[in-house]
Amino acid sequence: MNRNRAGLLALVGVLALSGLGTSTVHAQAKKVVSSYGPTNQDVTFAQIKAERLAVKAERAKAHAALLASRYELMPAVGDALMSGGKAVPVGPTARLTGTSWDGLDKLTPEQIKEKGLFPYPPLPFPDHAEGGMLFPKMTIDVLPRLVRFDLDFDLPEHVLPEKAPPIYLTTRPDLGDVSKGKVVTLENYYEIFNGVLNPKQLEGLRLLVTQFPQQQFNATEDRRTDRADGMIGVACFDCHVNGHTNKATHLVGDIRPQEFRHRINTPSLRGVNVQRLFGSQRALKTVEDFTEFEQRAAYFDGDHAMAAKKGVNVLERGSQVHFMSEFMSILDFPPAAKLNIYGELDSAKAAPAEVRGQALFFGKARCSACHPAPNYTDNDMHNLKAERFYKQTLAGGMVMGHDGPIKTFPLRGIKDSPPYLHDGRCLTLEDTVEYFNLIQQLHLKATEKKDLVAFLHIL
Numbered sequence: 176m177n178r179n180r181a182g183l184l185a186l187v188g189v190l191a192l193s194g195l196g197t198s199t200v201h202a203q204a205k206k207v208v209s210s211y212g213p214t215n216q217d218v219t220f221a222q223i224k225a226e227r228l229a230v231k232a233e234r235a236k237a238h239a240a241l242l243a244s245r246y247e248l249m250p251a252v253g254d255a256l257m258s259g260g261k262a263v264p265v266g267p268t269a270r271l272t273g274t275s276w277d278g279l280d281k282l283t284p285e286q287i288k289e290k291g292l293f294p295y296p297p298l299p300f301p302d303h304a305e306g307g308m309l310f311p312k313m314t315i316d317v318l319p320r321l322v323r324f325d326l327d328f329d330l331p332e333h334v335l336p337e338k339a340p341p342i343y344l345t346t347r348p349d350l351g352d353v354s355k356g357k358v359v360t361l362e363n364y365y366e367i368f369n370g371v372l373n374p375k376q377l378e379g380l381r382l383l384v385t386q387f388p389q390q391q392f393n394a395t396e397d398r399r400t401d402r403a404d405g406m407i408g409v410a411c412f413d414c415h416v417n418g419h420t421n422k423a424t425h426l427v428g429d430i431r432p433q434e435f436r437h438r439i440n441t442p443s444l445r446g447v448n449v450q451r452l453f454g455s456q457r458a459l460k461t462v463e464d465f466t467e468f469e470q471r472a473a474y475f476d477g478d479h480a481m482a483a484k485k486g487v488n489v490l491e492r493g494s495q496v497h498f499m500s501e502f503m504s505i506l507d508f509p510p511a512a513k514l515n516i517y518g519e520l521d522s523a524k525a526a527p528a529e530v531r532g533q534a535l536f537f538g539k540a541r542c543s544a545c546h547p548a549p550n551y552t553d554n555d556m557h558n559l560k561a562e563r564f565y566k567q568t569l570a571g572g573m574v575m576g577h578d579g580p581i582k583t584f585p586l587r588g589i590k591d592s593p594p595y596l597h598d599g600r601c602l603t604l605e606d607t608v609e610y611f612n613l614i615q616q617l618h619l620k621a622t623e624k625k626d627l628v629a630f631l632h633i634l
């Protein structure tokens with residue numbers, strides 16, 4: 176990951192050559208490269224930690240200022256509840272500077288870009304130059320091994336999913352939530368699931384809650400946890416908590432250089448059985464492929480040499496990957512009491528705002544062009560061209576670049592998984608409606624936006 180940054184810094188060093196003695200430049204370049212690169216055998220954990228701690232407060236402050244300039248972060252919740260009872264956050268949270276939502280609606284994409292008014296440019300990672308896996312406090316409270324000494328999660332808890340999301344199984348809908356209100360871990364998975372799963376699924380679940388080495392969580396000097404014991408690592412369900420998500424964040428492995436990499440939000444694993452593309456951009460074709468890819472490449476920022484050094488766990492396709500996938504493939508969307516067998520509103524149960532919202536969703540607002548019933552995904556990728564609305568500037572160490580084609584995430588159970596979009600730039604459903612109102616140039620009225628949100632709540 177950091178080799179790019181090291182390369183960049185080394186280049187800066189070379190450019191500064193004229194002003195400095197050669198030996199100074201050499202010392203600087205050596206220091207930077209050896210701290211972060213794969214040849215860091217000569218640098219100790221203590222040295223790396225000190226370097227990271229030296230910039231921690233300053234980087235956190237800069238990122239907090241960026242968030243505060245973009246969003247209203249004070250808790251605001253309404254009557255709608257997630258499946259496990261947590262209040263759904265209310266928005267829009269995006270701050271507008273010198274305009275209103277109506278004012279914005281009257282401008283063309285070019286005018287919004289020219290005036291710098293777009294409320295939803297890409298969201299940078301809390302320390303974009305650094306990256307890595309980063310977990311919300313609510314998960315760290317349950318799993319303290321996930322603390323990073325150098326970086327804290329950035330978004331407030333009211334815009335995150337439930338701490339222990341309910342688990343619904345396609346195979347046993349009669350049981351409702353099978354999590355028993357707990358975060359499923361290696362310690363309790365057997366007790367919770369024995370008798371509900373077959374032995375093969377149970378073994379798959381065991382692997383999903385077992386930690387394996389990862390870039391920041393491993394025993395080498397170049398780690399970002401204080402712990403160096405052999406047990407350290409991450410488990411699939413550290414991010415995909417209870418088969419859903421805690422919105423733990425990461426930088427996508429595929430893109431270089433560092434400042435172009437997307438921040439990515441952990442997606443839910445509910446409903447992977449009805450999906451055909453996996454990963455926001457990779458579009459891997461099976462859950463099995465994604466499972467292998469996660470531990471071999473994503474865990475190590477797409478650097479296979481780093482993976483070997485830090486102790487990659489190569490999963491065996493037939494007896495491990497398939498078992499894990501079998502369990503993931505029975506994770507259902509939450510029950511939606513108001514949807515009929517076509518996945519549309521049952522008119523006998525629907526409130527007027529929901530009926531109006533559905534009509535907009537399938538009509539004027541054209542949401543269903545990409546999010547058709549019953550699962551509200553077309554299993555395809557779309558390039559929404561959000562860059563029509565903003566300039567390619569640098570913000571928080573990230574280039575506000577083009578998103579490119581992104582997978583259509585399903586909208587079933589969507590109220591359970593804020594914040595939204597691949598990078599979490601829309602903190603609430605109201606924000607996603609404002610986003611698509613601009614992206615699609617819909618010119619919706621304020622009441623229509625409310626109706627759409629009412630419909631999203633029942634999915």
Ligand code: HEC
Nearest residue numbers: 308410411414423425439440441442453454455465466469
């Ligand atoms: C940092 C926390 C984290 C951990 C740990 C993690 N994932 Fe993920 N997972 C993500 C993120 C982020 C994505 C989205 C990737 C992208 O957009 O390219 C993802 C995507 C996926 C997807 C595709 C979902 C979709 O809707 O496209 C599957 C399947 C998946 N992960 C399974 C696993 C498995 C299996 C493991 C353990 C081997 C695992 N994940 C470990 C964060 C995590």
Ligand code: HEC
Nearest residue numbers: 540541542544545557581582583584595596597598607611
């Ligand atoms: C042209 C295709 C297209 C249309 C039209 C469209 N969407 Fe989407 N939708 C997408 C894609 C692609 C994503 C993922 C974008 C990303 O992550 O950057 C998405 C993401 C979302 C999300 C967030 C999903 C998540 O898990 O984070 C919501 C909510 C959403 N759309 C609602 C709507 C609504 C409401 C409308 C109509 C007003 C709409 N969409 C119209 C393609 C579309």
